[in-house]
Amino acid sequence: MTPENLLLRPAYRQFCTLGCPILDALLGGGIPCNSITELVAESGCGKTQLALQLLFTAQLPRRLKGLAGSSLYLYSEFPFPYRRFDQLVESFRSSHPILFACCRDPRDYVFTRDCQTADDLLDVLLMLESRLKNAKETKLNIKLIVIDSIAALFRSEFENNAGDLKRRSSLFFKISSVLKSHAKRFGIAVVVTNQVVDLIDVNEGASGVRIGNLEGLYTSGRRVCPALGLSWANCINSRLFLSRQEVIDGEENELQNDNYSGFMNRRKRRELHVVFAPHLPYSSCEFVIRKDGVFGVDR
Amino acid sequence: MEVLRLPLSASHKGKLISAGYTSIASLSSLSPSHLAIELKISETDALEILKSVSDGIGLPSTSSSVTIVNGAQSAWDMLQEEETLVHITTSCADLDNILGGGISCKEVTEIGGVPGIGKTQLGIQLAVNVQIPYHYGGVGGKAIYVDTEGSFMVERALQIAEACGDDMAEYSRLYHKGPQACEVKMMQAKDFLENIFYFRVCSYTEQIALTNYLDKFITEHKDVKVVIIDSITFHFRQDFDDMALRTRVLGGIALNLMKLARKYGVAVVVLNQVTNKYSDGSFHLALALGDSWSHASTNRIILHWNGDERHAYIDKSPSLRSASAPYSVTSKGIRNLTSNKKRIKHM
Incomplete structure (x- = not known):
């Protein structure tokens, strides 16, 4: 055993761009390699949107802050979002016309696999090792693994009793350990999405335990906490929270146009928060989901 | 050879030398059981040897107490150590x-x-x-x-x-x-x-x-x-x-x-x-x-x-x-x- 020379490491530390300079700046360059990043949000906040976008940005060459590799998308929430995927392919192609001129289809560099159960996921990850080892032969130069979502696998299969909970947390640590060792050996960035659960009574039980920079996570006016509990929180390196809040715009407009008095322009305000990360302080920024992807809003 | 100068029986001296213990320093950090196994002698004999070794060194006067077991310290020494x-x-x-x-x-x-x-x-x-x-x-x-x-x-x-x-x-x-x-x-x-x-x-x-x-x-x-x-x-x-x-x-x-x-x-x-x-x-x-x-x-x-x-x-x-x-x-x-x-x- 020999210690690593830390001076040599910064050269290897890679970040995968999110395809938007504002979001990249928030995250200190993007999604870090050799590490597990969790995206947690209620449904419809943009977890899958961001995850799909990463599948493409990972293919960008190093000079465009990508990882110059292909990506693996393991999904447990059915069906696979084909239409949105195709939409993104088109916008991605049109934004990088030279890279993907004619012969190179970004779809060829995205691998997908469905996972029905947690054990299934573990098997896939274990079998992945031999393929990653011979990346040259298998042409499986995977640099990004997305699991969408981890929560779906665990929320149905397990009962709320001591035995199942123990089996569940043991599986968490196994999956996380395999992911981390792949991430370390092959320089892979791992993104995992997670769902939220409502917090009914803050004082009851241990689910109200504060984890990370925010006192509480609020989305759509409700207080929530990430699914899968404390032991899963120990398995990831960074946690990002996407929130959605309905806000009423245009109160100033109202004064200007009397015709429209009473009309309120409702819109969804989405925000990305850093809940915890070893390399980032707390920060947040607003983002929008457009036809061509997810983008940060500069204020 | 320092060992020869110790007040020990000739057979013990011989055993020590044949086992490779020639200097007093080499014996100073040994436990009696270890020495007993190595020299194939009884533990009391081994203890006897070690005692004469520590007497022979005349223990450096930094610690006022007599060390009974190797590595033992008095609480006073420990207090002094803790201050540093x-x-x-x-x-x-x-x-x-x-x-x-x-x-x-x-x-x-x-x-x-x-x-x-x-x-x-x-x-x-x-x-x-x-x-x-x-x-x-x-x-x-x-x-x-x-x-x-x-x-x-x-x-x-x-x-x-x-x-x-x-x-x-x-x-x-x-x-x-x-x-x-x-x-x-x-x-x-x-x-x-x-x-x-x-x-x-x-x-x-x-x-x-x-x-x-x-x-x-x-x-x-x-x-x-x-x-x-x-x-x-x-x-x-x-x-x-x-x-x-x-x-x-x-x-x-x-x-x-x-x-x-x-x-x-x-x-x-x-x-x-x-x-x-x-x-x-x-x-x-x-x-x-x-x-x-x-x-x-x-x-x-x-x-x-x-x-x-x-x-x-x-x-x-x-x-x-x-x-x-x-x-x-x-x-x-x-x-x-x-x-x-x-x-x-x-x-």
């Missing part, structure tokens, strides 16, 4: 205050808390702070960082190291108040990183192997003054259906770490996760790895949220009173909380 015990600052004055100056060398300190509370940040801070040279009030050592979770970020270490270097420059400027301040060789952030031996551990087998290997590593790198394990827990929360086995393995690791701390005078800092513990019909937070593990550390510090503030609480320590102090995690690293409230609370 060095501490590694945490860079947070309040925290140093309740810890009696910082994380003490020669002891195992366990630090636990929920994800995102700043365990890794404190770990990186200590890996940097151990390198503060003597004339800046530091220890001037090197650090071993054992990363089991992959949370160590070089960028962050660099940031903390830069801030530490800046603080030292500031200090020397204030202290010398003259042009000679520039002459003091400054530590660059690069130097800090060079002195952190980083081990990334990917399975519990590796972790056990590394703990065993650390002894050898530290003999080769005597200037290592802190060993940080971030975290001890991660690999032991999977694949262990046999909890008794887990307890035994962890017990072995704990023993090894304690030995390292005593033998080389290094501070061993073990980071631990928290888990929900079910007792008396309700859940509450407790450090992971169970009750038997809680004996493994000399000091135990729990990091927790108190409203919007991060607090550190001394849960267990033989010498420190239980107290709690706030701290904050800034871009420069661990620092004091900047507020005017009364900060240290003794319990």
Whole structure:
């Protein structure tokens, strides 16, 4: 055993761009390699949107802050979002016309696999090792693994009793350990999405335990906490929270146009928060989901 | 041959020499049972030999007491030793205050808390702070960082190291108040990183192997003054259906770490996760790895949220009173909380 020379490491530390300079700046360059990043949000906040976008940005060459590799998308929430995927392919192609001129289809560099159960996921990850080892032969130069979502696998299969909970947390640590060792050996960035659960009574039980920079996570006016509990929180390196809040715009407009008095322009305000990360302080920024992807809003 | 001058029987002298013990120094750190096995003599005889050896040396007069068993110390000696015990600052004055100056060398300190509370940040801070040279009030050592979770970020270490270097420059400027301040060789952030031996551990087998290997590593790198394990827990929360086995393995690791701390005078800092513990019909937070593990550390510090503030609480320590102090995690690293409230609370 020999210690690593830390001076040599910064050269290897890679970040995968999110395809938007504002979001990249928030995250200190993007999604870090050799590490597990969790995206947690209620449904419809943009977890899958961001995850799909990463599948493409990972293919960008190093000079465009990508990882110059292909990506693996393991999904447990059915069906696979084909239409949105195709939409993104088109916008991605049109934004990088030279890279993907004619012969190179970004779809060829995205691998997908469905996972029905947690054990299934573990098997896939274990079998992945031999393929990653011979990346040259298998042409499986995977640099990004997305699991969408981890929560779906665990929320149905397990009962709320001591035995199942123990089996569940043991599986968490196994999956996380395999992911981390792949991430370390092959320089892979791992993104995992997670769902939220409502917090009914803050004082009851241990689910109200504060984890990370925010006192509480609020989305759509409700207080929530990430699914899968404390032991899963120990398995990831960074946690990002996407929130959605309905806000009423245009109160100033109202004064200007009397015709429209009473009309309120409702819109969804989405925000990305850093809940915890070893390399980032707390920060947040607003983002929008457009036809061509997810983008940060500069204020 | 020194051995020949000892008041021993000829046969014992012969056995000693044929076993390779020619100098008194070679005998001074032996246990009687070990010697008995090696010379194939009875343990009483071996004890007799060792006694005459220690009489022969006429024990250096630093310790007033007679050493009965090798390695034994009187409480008075220990007290004196403790006064010279060095501490590694945490860079947070309040925290140093309740810890009696910082994380003490020669002891195992366990630090636990929920994800995102700043365990890794404190770990990186200590890996940097151990390198503060003597004339800046530091220890001037090197650090071993054992990363089991992959949370160590070089960028962050660099940031903390830069801030530490800046603080030292500031200090020397204030202290010398003259042009000679520039002459003091400054530590660059690069130097800090060079002195952190980083081990990334990917399975519990590796972790056990590394703990065993650390002894050898530290003999080769005597200037290592802190060993940080971030975290001890991660690999032991999977694949262990046999909890008794887990307890035994962890017990072995704990023993090894304690030995390292005593033998080389290094501070061993073990980071631990928290888990929900079910007792008396309700859940509450407790450090992971169970009750038997809680004996493994000399000091135990729990990091927790108190409203919007991060607090550190001394849960267990033989010498420190239980107290709690706030701290904050800034871009420069661990620092004091900047507020005017009364900060240290003794319990």
